[in-house]
Amino acid sequence: MKQSKLILPIIVISQFCCTSLWFAGNGVMADLMVNFNLKESALGHLTSAVQFGFILGTLIFAVLAIADRFSPSKVFLTCALLGSLFNAGLIWEGNNLSSILSLRFITGFFLAGIYPVGMKIAADHYEKGLGKSLGFLVGALVVGTAFPHLAKEMTGAFPWKSVMVLTSFLGALGGLLMFIMVPDGPYRKPGNKLEISASFDVFRNHKFRSAAIGYFGHMWELYAFWAFVPIILRTYSVKHPEAAFNVPLLSFLIIGVGGLACVLGGYLAQKLGTKRIAFIALLLSCGCSLFSPLMFLTESESFFIGFLLFWGMVVIADSPLFSTLVAQNASAEIKGTALTIVNCIGFSITIISIQLLNVLQATINPIYIYPILGLGPILGLIVLYKKNKPHQTKPKLH
Template identity: 55%
Template structure:
């Protein structure tokens, strides 16, 4: 096959666009302390707010998959339209509303539109890069991680301003990101548009044993990832409560720990070209699983620097396998339904995040918090088992 080298600006534009748009993901979490003041009657606001974004994303990815949106229509246009809509719904939580149901609705709709951003961004990258896809997705998923962390940094930088500034800023950035993709990234040279609408096309990838193995590895990874991110501020706040002298800047540390995962995504993508995506994904999954199992030892340590060092390490390894799994899924998906396959796997993975978040939230009221996060180790254990069953060693 003749090698096709895309223009050098393509990958940076996709990465920056993805970063700007995915800053919407945890925008609500970043301003949660301010929202709690308005909705103090909801004791589960953290879990419910995060779950509604995830639930919206699931509904969106399921709809996009069934309709084969990313394969039927130009993905750059899909990305742009969804970015505009997501920015609008994200800003909706700034309305003067007294009913928490409307808050959840706006976060659900934001998540729904993110289904046309994250997996579609990966589809766009796979349409441009056949060789070195792992490296490309490493930068792309790294952008997602940085975008997820960014609202926490905004909250730190705008501490003296009203919380709405965080929301309006992320919405504005999402519009810019969507416009960048629409105006500078046309259809890629490897794009193969779906020829007809088939409601069972999203299942085609699962007929391949290797696709199934890496998909279930991804599911195990997702059980841990977003719950760790969602409860990270709570972990730091709980430590601060036990050790007031620690004097932690929770918003800044949350940003730095999550953002560190963006670096590991990029490095993992680069290393995958030499060592193989599956091997590196297995190592990262094993290390993050160990962090879950060993969490009772370091979450209650008297040494703040030990806690922070291990949380930073956990932040690195918990995301390092994200682009590797995405690359493996894209490689083993049918060409004509690659976008749909990526989208449905994302859908199923994010469905697991809701279960995980709600399980941790429920057990936090029943279980000694020292042992709470060991439950996240179930995901990596499942993922490692699935990868071991893979027909390609």
């Protein structure tokens, strides 16, 4: 019984440690640009490389049903160790743009055995209160994703390579913690055979499909916003030279505050319903996207930062809720596969939105590019609203 109380905290800590690998390159982007003569557009390419790797990884993991056929904790450990190794490869002085993108791609590939597998592990241990459990889990992902920005701030007096070494150490530590302290869950039903079609058959369930589309709309906005937070801060500083922002620290706070929102969303979902809270969060983040040009016009630095902090909360608050709906509407034997294939498609979408912002920032005034992020949430809201409407039965003709 004592061990069961430690399961969720260990999963959360492991997830935080391992997902710090995700934005490790972004956290030291300015140093990479100086040391390896990279252009400003490298930020979008660097982020997309991780996403591409994650997409390929999740596709392979889903098709081969890795998380359902093998012990999830062992999969998590293997991917954590390999992901940490390739993450540390950035410190090699002989790197160039191609090798950096390759290393980030491979790191992303192994993150496919960390994030969705971590959710699978949580689902295997918590059937009731899954939304709250995934709220903590995705909250750990958020703080882990934001951590490299904080690490850069904390290690400012040290070489940028210390950030890469620190995140790789944390990744390996997280994998070991998961393997040693988290056994296979009581609700796990191993998939004994390989079924290639299983990863696509889940979409025949209309409830699963509705939750998945909502998640896809949310993902269109999420990682593009996260990737461009430092650029948003610098854009405001150019327009308002009096604003002296600590970009690494503020980037950490704006992204990291989403972790708190995930936890709060999980608790609210228990009282008000998972789909309802997901709808509200998606609506609010959509509003932030559409009204984002106005935030650059304010002379108040406090209002600007407050707006970004609020956006940082609502942009991620619905993520664990959509994952909960996906998990609840997939059979136990393919739950890991279902979560993984939805992640695969969702992260494929993030590449399009990130690269679109990359192109737009070079062609038009950057203060006007962020409303495009509202397109995904709008689609998700339409689907969720239609599913929430009560079905009217036609009167029978006599």
